[in-house]
Every structure is written in structure tokens, then in C-alpha cells.
Amino acid sequence: MRVVVALGGNALLRRKERPDAAVQLANVRAAVSALAPLAHEHELVITHGNGPQVGVLALQSAADHSLSTPYPFDVLGAETQGMIGYWLLQSLQNALPDRQVCALLNQTLVSAADPAFADPAKFVGPVYDRTEAERLAAERGWSVRQDGDHWRRVVPSPRPQRVVETRLIRLLLNSGAVAVCAGGGGVPVIRDEHGQLTGVEAVVDKDLTAALLAEALDADALLLLTDVSHVSLRYGTPDAEPVGQTTPAALRAQQFPAGSMGPKVDAVCRFVELTGGMAAIGALEDARAVLDGATGTVVTPNGRYRAAGHDGRQDPR
Numbered sequence: 239m240r241v242v243v244a245l246g247g248n249a250l251l252r253r254k255e256r257p258d259a260a261v262q263l264a265n266v267r268a269a270v271s272a273l274a275p276l277a278h279e280h281e282l283v284i285t286h287g288n289g290p291q292v293g294v295l296a297l298q299s300a301a302d303h304s305l306s307t308p309y310p311f312d313v314l315g316a317e318t319q320g321m322i323g324y325w326l327l328q329s330l331q332n333a334l335p336d337r338q339v340c341a342l343l344n345q346t347l348v349s350a351a352d353p354a355f356a357d358p359a360k361f362v363g364p365v366y367d368r369t370e371a372e373r374l375a376a377e378r379g380w381s382v383r384q385d386g387d388h389w390r391r392v393v394p395s396p397r398p399q400r401v402v403e404t405r406l407i408r409l410l411l412n413s414g415a416v417a418v419c420a421g422g423g424g425v426p427v428i429r430d431e432h433g434q435l436t437g438v439e440a441v442v443d444k445d446l447t448a449a450l451l452a453e454a455l456d457a458d459a460l461l462l463l464t465d466v467s468h469v470s471l472r473y474g475t476p477d478a479e480p481v482g483q484t485t486p487a488a489l490r491a492q493q494f495p496a497g498s499m500g501p502k503v504d505a506v507c508r509f510v511e512l513t514g515g516m517a518a519i520g521a522l523e524d525a526r527a528v529l530d531g532a533t534g535t536v537v538t539p540n541g542r543y544r545a546a547g548h549d550g551r552q553d554p555r
């Protein structure tokens with residue numbers, strides 16, 4: 239099977255963990271130990287989030303008095319692709335000595351007319367209490383919103399239209415390589431009035447980019463792996479109910495927060511609707527079981543899924 243995996247940014251840097259390199263590298267190694275079995279059996283593309291990491295770099299840039307202005311978010315996104323891509327590349331090479339692995343810096347095309355530019359909604363960076371968040375917003379011109387019990391900075395998150403380097407990623411897969419790409423959703427770019435690519439101040443949702451890429455690569459499965467085992471209805475309430483095997487229509491009939499689970503649900507539904515393949519949301523440590531349909535929220539056209547057979551095709555039972 240050809241499998242696209244999207245790792246959540248919070249799976250690589252968990253809430254309240256210090257964003258030290260050693261902490262993140264340990265988390266990356268744990269992630270790779272869960273993903274390596276998939277690479278032994280399938281063609282594998284790995285994407286990753288960058289919300290916590292890009293927020294840290296944005297704080298560092300804003301505090302650097304040697305800069306006339308802080309680095310824009312497209313540049314910060316490229317920095318996180320290099321940093322996290324390096325950790326994943328090295329860890330995958332150590333875990334898969336018989337496979338070629340490539341970490342690719344890439345761009346994601348968005349529309350300059352996307353309404354998201356007028357309505358920042360993507361959470362980045364660390365959490366704050368409300369007083370601190372409002373103080374930082376006033377001092378630095380940020381937009382902030384509530385994220386659960388805390389507050390965080392938000393930036394525009396336009397919808398991805400195409401991963402610019404899709405053909406190159408396909409070449410890597412066809413050569414037998416494991417590809418790490420589309421980190422943080424890809425560096426957001428638009429085409430200007432001269433047809434030239436140029437970066438924009440935004441962060442692209444990595445799950446929507448992963449779904450777009452999976453569709454373009456003719457992937458058989460899309461896995462969104464994070465720090466929760468299932469999508470839950472009425473999340474955070476005593477009546478919370480995990481969703482197991484389901485259909486796009488059933489998921490779309492529910493309401494999910496736009497700043498957290500909403501884009502993940504949209505991504506898996508879009509992939510299944512457009513390709514007829516399998517998509518799932520689940521815990522990173524359960525990666526193989528999620529692909530087998532044994533756990534996680536598994537989405538298929540008819541709501542039924544069993545693990546693929548040796549020929550890579552889904553068992554219809």
C-alpha cells in the first residue's frame with residue numbers, strides 16, 4: 239500500500255513540555271519506532287505539524303533586537319521543516335538501514351484571495367493564561383483566541399491548493415525511498431501577478447495538506463496520528479463517545495472545533511470522498527493497529543474496513 243502519515247505537532251512536542259531539542263528528539267525517536275513497521279511493509283510518506291515549534295521560533299525572532307522586523311511565517315515554516323525533517327530523517331535512517339530516506343523542503347500553493355487571511359484561526363506557539371495572552375497581543379499586534387483552558391496566538395490558515403513539489407515526491411516514492419515532506423503543511427506561497435511564487439504570512443493546516451498530497455500521489459490510505467486514540471463526540475464532557483468505523487457523511491453531520499479536530503475530520507472525509515480509500519485518526523503509538531483498522535476512527539465509503547491483504551487490497555468483509 240501507499241500510505242501518507244501526518245504526525246501532529248503536539249505528538250512531537252507535548253503540551254507543557256519544554257521545547258528543548260533533546261525533548262523533541264526523544265519524541266521523534268518514539269514516533270519513528272511506531273512508524274518503522276509501516277515502512278517495512280508499505281510505501282511511506284511522512285508529514286508533520288509545526289504549531290508548537292513555529293511558535294517558539296516566532297517568539298525568538300520577535301525578541302531579537304538585531305532584526306529590523308521579525309522573520310515572516312513562511313520563513314519560520316521553512317526553518318521548522320529543516321529542523322524537524324532533520325530529526326525524522328536521521329531517526330528513520332537509523333531505524334531503516336536498508337531503505338533510502340529523504341527529507342524534502344517544499345512549498346504549498348494557496349490562494350491570495352482565501353478568506354482565511356482576514357480571519358486568523360490557526361493556533362501556534364505556547365499556551366498562556368488570558369491576561370498574558372491579551373498583553374502580548376497588545377504589545378506585538380497578535381491575534382489570540384481561547385484554546386481549551388488556555389489562550390494561544392492565531393495566524394491565518396489558507397486552504398492548500400497544491401504541493402508544489404508533488405512530482406518530485408512521486409519520483410522519490412517510485413524509487414523506493416521513504417519521503418518526509420510537507421512539514422507544517424508546507425511553506426505557504428502564492429503566485430503573484432507575474433506568475434512567480436512568493437511566500438505569505440500564514441501557516442497551512444498540515445492535515446489538509448496531507449489529504450491533498452495523498453490524493454495527488456494516489457495513496458491507498460491516509461493516517462492522521464496524534465495524541466488521542468479516537469475522534470470523540472461531545473469531547474470533554476461526561477457524555478464523550480469515541481467514534482470507531484464510520485463514513486464521511488456521518489462525520490460531517492457532527493460539529494467539531496475549527497481550531498483542533500475540525501480540520502482533521504475535514505481532511506479524512508475529503509480524502510475518502512475523492513478517492514474511495516481509507517483514512518483514519520488515531521494515536522501515534524498505535525500506528526500499525528490504526529492502519530489495520532483495529533483502533534482509531536477509521537473512515538471508509540461504506541463505514542466498514544478490515545486490514546489489507548498481502549496484495550495491498552482492502553478486505554471487503
